[in-house]
Structure formats: structure tokens, C-alpha cells
Amino acid sequence: MDDAAAPGDDTILADLERLRAADLPVHGGRTMAYVYDAGLAGLDGLAARAHAAYAGVNGLDMTAFPSVVALENDIVRQAAALLGGGPGTAGTFTSGGTESCLLAVLTAREHAARTRGVTAPEIVLPHTAHAAFHKAAALFGLTPVTVPVDPRTFRADPHATAAALTDRTALVVVSAPSYAHGVVDPVAAVAAAAAERGVLCHVDACIGGWYLGHRRLAGGIAPPPPFDLAVPGVTSLSVDLHKYGYTPKGASVLLFRDAELRRHGWFAHASWPGYPVVNATLQGTKSAGPLAAAWAVLRKVGTAGYTDLARRVHEATGRLVEGVERIEGLRVLGAPDASLVAVAAAEEGIDPFVVADEMRLRGWYLQPQPAYGPSPANVHLTMTAAVAEEALVDELLAELAAAVARARARGPATADPAVAAAAAGLDPAALGPEEVAFALGVAGVGADGALPERMAPVLAVLQALPAPLTERLLPEVVARLYTA
Numbered sequence: 001m002d003d004a005a006a007p008g009d010d011t012i013l014a015d016l017e018r019l020r021a022a023d024l025p026v027h028g029g030r031t032m033a034y035v036y037d038a039g040l041a042g043l044d045g046l047a048a049r050a051h052a053a054y055a056g057v058n059g060l061d062m063t064a065f066p067s068v069v070a071l072e073n074d075i076v077r078q079a080a081a082l083l084g085g086g087p088g089t090a091g092t093f094t095s096g097g098t099e100s101c102l103l104a105v106l107t108a109r110e111h112a113a114r115t116r117g118v119t120a121p122e123i124v125l126p127h128t129a130h131a132a133f134h135k136a137a138a139l140f141g142l143t144p145v146t147v148p149v150d151p152r153t154f155r156a157d158p159h160a161t162a163a164a165l166t167d168r169t170a171l172v173v174v175s176a177p178s179y180a181h182g183v184v185d186p187v188a189a190v191a192a193a194a195a196e197r198g199v200l201c202h203v204d205a206c207i208g209g210w211y212l213g214h215r216r217l218a219g220g221i222a223p224p225p226p227f228d229l230a231v232p233g234v235t236s237l238s239v240d241l242h243k244y245g246y247t248p249k250g251a252s253v254l255l256f257r258d259a260e261l262r263r264h265g266w267f268a269h270a271s272w273p274g275y276p277v278v279n280a281t282l283q284g285t286k287s288a289g290p291l292a293a294a295w296a297v298l299r300k301v302g303t304a305g306y307t308d309l310a311r312r313v314h315e316a317t318g319r320l321v322e323g324v325e326r327i328e329g330l331r332v333l334g335a336p337d338a339s340l341v342a343v344a345a346a347e348e349g350i351d352p353f354v355v356a357d358e359m360r361l362r363g364w365y366l367q368p369q370p371a372y373g374p375s376p377a378n379v380h381l382t383m384t385a386a387v388a389e390e391a392l393v394d395e396l397l398a399e400l401a402a403a404v405a406r407a408r409a410r411g412p413a414t415a416d417p418a419v420a421a422a423a424a425g426l427d428p429a430a431l432g433p434e435e436v437a438f439a440l441g442v443a444g445v446g447a448d449g450a451l452p453e454r455m456a457p458v459l460a461v462l463q464a465l466p467a468p469l470t471e472r473l474l475p476e477v478v479a480r481l482y483t484a
Helices: 009-020 043-054 066-082 097-116 131-140 158-164 187-196 209-215 259-265 289-325 352-360 390-410 417-424 433-443 456-464 467-481
Strands: 090-094 122-126 143-147 169-175 200-204 236-240 252-256 267-269 277-279 330-332 340-345 367-369 378-382
Touching: 043 289, 066 090, 066 209, 066 252, 066 289, 090 097, 090 259, 097 131, 097 169, 097 200, 097 236, 097 252, 097 259, 122 131, 122 158, 131 143, 143 158, 158 187, 169 187, 187 200, 209 236, 209 289, 252 259, 289 330, 289 340, 289 390, 340 352, 352 367, 352 378, 352 390, 352 456, 417 456, 433 456, 433 467, 456 467
Parallel strands: 122 143, 122 169, 169 200, 200 236
Antiparallel strands: 090 252, 236 252, 267 277, 330 340, 340 378, 367 378
């Protein structure tokens, strides 16, 4: 940037507002992935003021900033009380679900090495486990062992999971719920099998834990299946506050059954001439702003408020599922236990990716999910409190029915079979710039990284390619967006 003629504050803020105009809206309930809106007036303002008050506080050294300890302890106590913890439960505030999952895996690796002598650790995962666990395995040197899920319910298979456990298993993971389909895995059965082998068991409740925990407190509606630290054999659990806690981004909690287990994931270093370093997270220096903002929102909404929000989301999700089943050409995958719904086609002429395009062109974002294993291509809807009003759910269903009709008339997006066949013979590791450029051009991605208005053709091509090739190309797509 050129500082010769620095613009005024109003100009800077106007520029930010102009840039934001191209983004998806973060309020109003029509962006049904990535953002979580409580629909409560004043919550954003409170969070912003709390964040500003702590933006300069450095969470690196809690002895210099003891308020960081007080805020984190308070949040961890709330999470533990809600999610089956006891007096010995320990926890860490993190930057988000990915960091919580990374730390759970790192802790398990170190625990397995120190207590069981495991030198070539494995992590056992259902096919539906979040990508964050595969990222953790890649970063920390564990071998992922994936096991199938029930092709009808999409829940983890406890028998297959138990059979996959070996003396090298450092951690087994279950989801509450899994992101793709919103179903809760059989936590009790998997945790019992893990405990029998002396293996740690982590529950990924990042997206649903705060909602499911409070839904359990609401009378007159169905409670979720058992999923938290109260289940025997569960040794850790992650829960994001910036999802159904409706706090600003950068807020998650990783709970452990006790402090002894938690310490295996901490990093300490005194073998240098600088200050002694102790890190409970992957970050060193970090602003306490997200911590303070989360603390303020949790205190403002309170248990009664979250319970009411959970009830509203539960009822709205039920209306959505029932409404989707009435739309000719659509079906819900599995039987969602939480507030996440995957909607697939019920007839050949309907392409879920085209449906997603049609919805986006009319102001609704539904997240496309490519086919994988027994799960066909579908669109993902995350229900939040902001979309829980009956009139808004009805509007969503009407728009969805109209989008299906337009998608049926338009026809599915398809990939050229010859291109897919040729791509199947490529070695992703050996692709050079020219091959990458050609493949991205075939997928509809411009040389400047520009994406087309309709993404269905791009997704159709990527879905038809072998997974290793898709994984090679996706970073190239993103890299083109970040050009100087």
C-alpha cells in the first residue's frame, strides 16, 4: 500500500463495505453454511465491544494477563457442565473446530507414545469424519484408517470400527453430528470398544454440541442420542461456540476427561535464551478478543436463551425435513439427528448442483456436496435460529420447489466421459503447469481464477475426476484467486 496520501477513516470503511458487497450475507438466514445467526438484536454490538476491549490483550502469557485465565476457565466450566463433564474435566479455548480437532489428535498421538509406546500411530475414522482429522493425520504423522458407514443411515458402523482398532491405534473419532448428513454416530458403542482396547475416543461435536446440549434441556421435544463426556469411554470432545453459541468467529472449546490427559498436548520449551514458552494451543501470540467476545455472548444469551434457540431450531428443522419430502424430485439423506440436512435428488433428471445454482441466483446459498461412497451428490442446509421462523421456512421450501422445477427443465450438468477417462490415467503428482491449466480450463475455471456464475458444470467435472486428481487441482483453483 502507498502511505503517501493515507485515506480518511470514512473512505477506508467505505472501501471495506464495497468489498463486502460481493460476499454472501451473514445475517437473515439465507446463507445456509459457514455462518450462524441467532437473529437476536444487539448481540453483534455487544460482541464487537467486548472484542475491542480485549483485542490488544495477548493470550500468549497468561501470567501477564490473568483476565485471560479467568475468561477461559469460565467458558470451559460452562461447556463442561453442559456436555457431561465432571469436577476433573479440563479444557482449552481454541480458534475454531479445526484447531480443536488438531489438538485432540496431537494429544492422542503423544499419549499413545508416552503411555503405550506407540511409534507408528493410527487414527480410526468413519468415512463421514470431518476433513480436519485427515489434516491432523497429515500434519502429525498418523495413518488414517477409514471405516465404512451404514449406507442408509450414514452413521458409523461400530462393528467395523471395533475391528479396525489395533495396538497402533492412538485415537478413534465419532461425530455428533457428522457435518455431511447431520446424524449422530453410535457414540456409546464405539467408545466402549475403544475403552476395551485402551484407546482414546474423541467426539467431534464442533458443529452440533452447543445446540444438542441445550436441546436436551428443552422439555417436550426429542432429546439427542447420548454423545458427550458422560458416555463411558469418551475421553475428549470438541465444541465450537462460533456455531450454535452464535459468538463471533474464532471460538471453540476442546474438553478432556481430566488435566492429566490434556497435558500431553501442551508444548513447553525453555532451552533457548528467551522467555520460557508454554502453549496449550497451536498458536503463540493470539488476541484475547475472540475469547472476550465469546464470553460476553454466552453470558448475554444464557442457558435459558440457548435452550429456547435450540427448541426453535429443532422445530424448524423438522418442518424443513417434512417439507422437502413433499417436493417431487427431492429426498432427505438419512434421518437427521441435529440441525443439518442433506437433500439429494429422487429422480435422474434433477441435479442437486443445478438446484444449488438456481437457489443462489435467487439469494439463497445451499452448499453443494459431491458424491462420495454411499452418499450421492446433494445440497447441504444448516438451520440456524435466524431461519427458524415458520414463514421463512415456508419461503425456503417454496423457493426450493421452484428451483427444482427450473433444474428439471434445465437438465443435469455433465462431465465429458472422454475427459474423465483421460484424467483417470493422469498421475496427480506429476502434473506440470500446462496440464494443470488444461484441466482447470476443462472444469470451467478461468486463467485468472475467475469462477463462473453457475458452478454446477465445474462441480460435475471435479466430481467425475479421481479424488487424488481433484485434491491436486483444488489448491490450484484457490491459488489463482490469490495473485499479486
